[in-house]
Amino acid sequence: LQPKIASRQVTTHILKAFGLHMSKKLGQNFLIDAGIVQGIVDAAQIHPGDHVLEIGPGIGTLTQGLAEAGADVTAVELDKKLPAVLAETLKAYDRVRIVPGDILKVDIPALMGQEPFKVVANLPYYITTPILMTLLERRLPITMMVTMVQKEVAERMTARPGSRSYGALSVAVQYYTEPEIVLNVPPRSFIPAPEVDSVVIACRVRSVPAVKVSEEKMFFRVVRAAFGQRRKTLANALRGGGFPKEQVRAAMERAQMDPQRRGETLSLEEFGRLADAFAELAK
Numbered sequence: 001l002q003p004k005i006a007s008r009q010v011t012t013h014i015l016k017a018f019g020l021h022m023s024k025k026l027g028q029n030f031l032i033d034a035g036i037v038q039g040i041v042d043a044a045q046i047h048p049g050d051h052v053l054e055i056g057p058g059i060g061t062l063t064q065g066l067a068e069a070g071a072d073v074t075a076v077e078l079d080k081k082l083p084a085v086l087a088e089t090l091k092a093y094d095r096v097r098i099v100p101g102d103i104l105k106v107d108i109p110a111l112m113g114q115e116p117f118k119v120v121a122n123l124p125y126y127i128t129t130p131i132l133m134t135l136l137e138r139r140l141p142i143t144m145m146v147t148m149v150q151k152e153v154a155e156r157m158t159a160r161p162g163s164r165s166y167g168a169l170s171v172a173v174q175y176y177t178e179p180e181i182v183l184n185v186p187p188r189s190f191i192p193a194p195e196v197d198s199v200v201i202a203c204r205v206r207s208v209p210a211v212k213v214s215e216e217k218m219f220f221r222v223v224r225a226a227f228g229q230r231r232k233t234l235a236n237a238l239r240g241g242g243f244p245k246e247q248v249r250a251a252m253e254r255a256q257m258d259p260q261r262r263g264e265t266l267s268l269e270e271f272g273r274l275a276d277a278f279a280e281l282a283k
């Protein structure tokens with residue numbers, strides 16, 4: 001049996017042995033709670049042979065949990081010092097592949113192939129939103145994403161229309177997935193302890209998006225415009241987002257939407273209806 005990396009003692013030992021200094025800039029906060037690692041693995045419902053893309057393996061804490069559960073793990077790590085460390089800390093596991101690189105730049109389809117896979121990660125918080133948006137918008141064959149994120153980001157991902165946290169990220173996440181908060185994780189579960197509370201959120205990717213729209217591009221353009229200027233009415237926000245005045249008026253009429261409403265009160269269905277009206281008018 002391999003000693004678990006997810007403990008204060010083992011992690012501190014590894015950091016010392018390799019002379020590692022953790023980088024705040026790279027969002028490095030390593031998990032030291034084996035119960036949380038197991039919670040993430042359980043939430044991802046890992047079965048032997050599952051393909052998993054891990055983002056930012058660090059010293060291999062979560063990777064080890066995934067490998068123990070029988071997953072085939074591809075882990076992309078930006079910190080150039082870490083692959084040599086991982087080669088040592090994960091040497092007992094032959095179904096782990098470490099890929100040096102930036103998750104926002106690597107060719108994920110080339111890396112993961114055509115087969116369905118899961119994304120499991122304790123994310124670097126400085127780029128949470130770009131990572132999530134990249135994974136969602138590229139239409140990769142992802143079935144499930146289980147990620148550790150800042151509590152406030154989890155609230156945005158699960159926010160309902162009209163709430164303060166509701167925004168473009170809420171719509172994108174809920175359009176593609178069914179998000180569910182599975183664990184609250186206190187700062188003391190990491191070295192070093194982050195300044196914020198964390199949450200593990202499981203997003204099961206829907207087989208078809210939550211609403212049917214005629215043009216997905218238009219849908220997201222409308223969403224971005226609507227949230228671009230939050231204090232304005234929907235009509236003004238849409239104009240501010242580059243839609244011509246007359247088109248806005250006509251689309252809102254067609255979608256039977258009160259121009260005085262604010263964008264942040266629209267449900268996914270309503271955004272869909274409005275986007276379809278714009279798409280129809282553009283024909």
Ligand code: SAM
Nearest residue numbers: 029030031056057058061078079102103122124
């Ligand atoms: N998985 C480890 C754990 O749970 O303890 C480490 C998680 S730590 C919060 C985030 C990791 O992401 C760090 O190892 C960091 O170097 C890495 N990272 C930061 N930016 C990245 C990027 N753009 N692409 C890939 N990995 C990145």
